[in-house]
Amino acid sequence: xxxxxxxxxxxxxxxxxxxxxxxxxxxxxxxxxxxxxxxxxxxxxxxxxxxxxxxxxxxxxxxxxxxxxxxxxxxxxxxxxxxxxxxxxxxxxxxxxxxxxxxxxxxxxxxxxxxxxxxxxxxxxxxxxxxxxxxxxxxxxxxxxxxxxxxxxxxxxxxxxxxxxxxxxxxxxxxxxxxxxxxxxxxxxxxxxxxxxxxxxxxxxxxxxxxxxxxxxxxxxxxxxxxxxxxxxxxxxxxxxxxxxxxxxxxxxxxxxxxxxxxxxxxxxxxxxxxxxxxxxxxxxxxxxxxxxxxx
Amino acid sequence: xxxxxxxxxxxxxxxxxxxxxxxxxxxxxxxxxxxxxxxxxxxxxxxxxxxxxxxxxxxxxxxxxxxxxxxxxxxxxxxxxxxxxxxxxxxxxxxxxxxxxxxxxxxxxxxxxxxxxxxxxxxxxxxxxxxxxxxxxxxxxxxxxxxxxxxxxxxxxxxxxxxxxxxxxxxxxxxxxxxxxxxxxxxxxxxxxxxxxxxxxxxxxxxxxxxxxxxxxxxxxxxxxxxxxxxxxxxxxxxxxxxxxxxxxxxxxxxxxxxxxxxxxxxxxxxxxxxxxxxxxxxxxxxxxxxxxxxxxxxxxxxxxxxxxxxxxxxxxxxxxxxxxxxxxxxxxxxxxxxxxxxx
Numbered sequence: 279x280x281x282x283x284x285x286x287x288x289x290x291x292x293x294x295x296x297x298x299x300x301x302x303x304x305x306x307x308x309x310x311x312x313x314x315x316x317x318x319x320x321x322x323x324x325x326x327x328x329x330x331x332x333x334x335x336x337x338x339x340x341x342x343x344x345x346x347x348x349x350x351x352x353x354x355x356x357x358x359x360x361x362x363x364x365x366x367x368x369x370x371x372x373x374x375x376x377x378x379x380x381x382x383x384x385x386x387x388x389x390x391x392x393x394x395x396x397x398x399x400x401x402x403x404x405x406x407x408x409x410x411x412x413x414x415x416x417x418x419x420x421x422x423x424x425x426x427x428x429x430x431x432x433x434x435x436x437x438x439x440x441x442x443x444x445x446x447x448x449x450x451x452x453x454x455x456x457x458x459x460x461x462x463x464x465x466x467x468x469x470x471x472x473x474x475x476x477x478x479x480x481x482x483x484x485x486x487x488x489x490x491x492x493x494x495x496x497x498x499x500x501x502x503x504x505x506x507x508x509x510x511x512x513x514x515x516x517x518x519x520x521x522x523x524x525x526x527x528x529x530x531x532x533x534x535x536x537x538x539x540x541x542x543x544x545x546x547x548x549x550x551x552x553x554x555x556x557x558x559x560x561x562x563x564x565x566x567x568x569x570x571x572x573x574x
Numbered sequence: 575x576x577x578x579x580x581x582x583x584x585x586x587x588x589x590x591x592x593x594x595x596x597x598x599x600x601x602x603x604x605x606x607x608x609x610x611x612x613x614x615x616x617x618x619x620x621x622x623x624x625x626x627x628x629x630x631x632x633x634x635x636x637x638x639x640x641x642x643x644x645x646x647x648x649x650x651x652x653x654x655x656x657x658x659x660x661x662x663x664x665x666x667x668x669x670x671x672x673x674x675x676x677x678x679x680x681x682x683x684x685x686x687x688x689x690x691x692x693x694x695x696x697x698x699x700x701x702x703x704x705x706x707x708x709x710x711x712x713x714x715x716x717x718x719x720x721x722x723x724x725x726x727x728x729x730x731x732x733x734x735x736x737x738x739x740x741x742x743x744x745x746x747x748x749x750x751x752x753x754x755x756x757x758x759x760x761x762x763x764x765x766x767x768x769x770x771x772x773x774x775x776x777x778x779x780x781x782x783x784x785x786x787x788x789x790x791x792x793x794x795x796x797x798x799x800x801x802x803x804x805x806x807x808x809x810x811x812x813x814x815x816x817x818x819x820x821x822x823x824x825x826x827x828x829x830x831x832x833x834x835x836x837x838x839x840x841x842x843x844x845x846x847x848x849x850x851x852x853x854x855x856x857x858x859x860x861x862x863x864x865x866x867x868x869x870x871x872x873x874x875x876x877x878x879x880x881x882x883x884x885x886x887x888x889x890x891x892x893x894x895x896x897x898x899x900x901x902x903x904x905x906x907x908x909x910x911x912x913x914x915x916x917x918x
Contacts, residue, residue, distance in 0.1 A: 373900040379842065381889070381893060384886060387886050387889065388886060502834070502835070542736075547732045548729050548732030551724075551728040554722075
C-alpha cells in the first residue's frame, strides 16, 4: 500500500514537470499551429538559468530564483519567436517546424559549450524533510520538496487557467486560436498576443526545468527526451487544449512510473510510445482535442 | 501548337542525360575505390575522403526516400531512422550468418552475392514493417501522423534494445565489412533512378495530387490509404537499404544510433536541400556533410580552441536558409538531368 502511494507521488511529480512543458507546446500549437520543437530545449535552458542564479546569487529565496528564471526564459522564448518564427508565420508550415528544430539544436549546443556536457543538479533550496503528517497517518515517507513541487506546479497551472479563461489577454488568445485571420481585424494586436503566448509557455517550461533540476538532474540534451515526452502528453490530451495537456501529462507519467516500478526500465519508452499510438488510434485527435475538419 | 502535358504513362520517356550522369559517377567511383585500396597516391585517394563519400552516398538514399513522403506526398513522417534500424539489423544478422558461405565463393562474386542477399533481406523486412505501420498510421493525418511515426521509430529502437540475440542495448558487433564506396555508389544511383522514375510515373502524379488537394484526389477515385501506404512502404524499403549498407560499412551498430537524433539529422539535410526535389536531396546531403567536415578540419587546423563551436554553426545555417529560402535550396526545382522530358 505505502509503495503504491510512493509511486503515485513519484508519478505526480514527474507528471507535474511534463504538464508544465506540455502546456507550452499546447498553447503555442493552439495559437499558431506550430509544433515548437525548440520548446524542450527552452525547458532545459530554464533549468540551467535557474542553476546559474542559484550558484551565483546563493542568498536569494527560492521563489525569487524561480521568478527571475521564469522571466529570463520568457524573454528568450519571445526573442526566439521574434527572430526565427515570425518571418515564417505565413510560409508553409514545415519550414517553421524545421527552423524550430534548428533553434533547438542551437540551444543544446550553446548550453553544452558554455556550461559543459556534465550532468548537474540544482542544489536543494526547497525543504527536504519528511512530511510528518503523511508519515503518521499513512506510514509513507515523503519529502517536502516532492509535495511542494507538485503543489506549486498545480498552482501555476491554476494561474494559467485563470489567465486564459478570465482575463482580456486570455480571451484574445482564445480568439486567435479560433480564427487567426479575423481577430486582427477586430483590433487585436496579433503579434503581441503571440509574444504573450510564447512568454507564458517559456516561463512555465522554466519552472518545469527548475523542478526537474531539483528532483532529478540537468544536462544540455535532456530537452530532446523530455520535450518529446511532454509533446506526446500534449498530443494524447489533444493538442491545443490546456486541460488535455495536463491530463495527458499525468497519464503518461503514471504509465512510465508504473512500467519502471513493476516491469522493467528498459521498456519505459516503448510502453510510453505504444500507449500514445493506441490512444491516438482510438481518439485520432487526442482525449480533449477537437477533431480536424476537412474544408473544401 | 500548344504544349501538351505528358501522357500519364507508367514508364517515363527515355532520357539520355540521366544515364550519362550515372555512368560518369560510376567511372569516377570505381577507380577511386580501387586506387585507394592499392594505396596509390594517398594524398588524393585517401581512405578518409572515401569514408566521407560513403556516408554521403548512404545519406542520399535516406534523404531521397524520405523526400518521397515529406516532399512529394506532402505528409510529415518522422520515423525514418526506425526503418533504417530494421534494415541495419537484418543485414547484420544475415551477413554474420552468411560469413562461412562467402569464404567458399570466389572473392568478388562472393562479395556481390552476399551484398545482394543482405541488402535484399534488409529492404524486404523494412518494407514489410513499413507496410504494417503504414496501414495503422495513415488513419491519421498531419501532426498526429508525425507523432505516430516518431512513436513507431522509438518502439522499434526499444524493441531492439530488449532483444538479446541482437546484442540489446550494447549493440551488434563483428559485422563483416562487405560494403565499399562502389557498392554504396551503385545503391545510391539505383535509388535516385528508381525514385525519379516512380515520381514521374502515374504513381508519382497521384502522390503529388494528394499533396496538392487531398479531397480533390479522393473525389477523382484515388484510394488514399493504399496509395499513401505504397509510398510509405517504398520509402521504408530504401531506408532499410541505407541501414543495410550502414551496418556493413560501420561493422558495429547500436540501437541508440537510430533514434530520433538520426531522424532529425535526416530531416535537416532534407529541408536544407529542398522539398519535392531529388536534386535538392543530393545537394542537401553533400552540402551538409561537406560543410561539417570542412568546418571540423578548418577549425581544428587554425583554431583548435574553437573546434567545438562548429556545432553552433550548422543549426545557424539551417535557420538562416529556412528564413531566406523557405522551400530549401532546391525546393520544387530539379537539375536538368533529373527533370522529366517534355513531350512537345
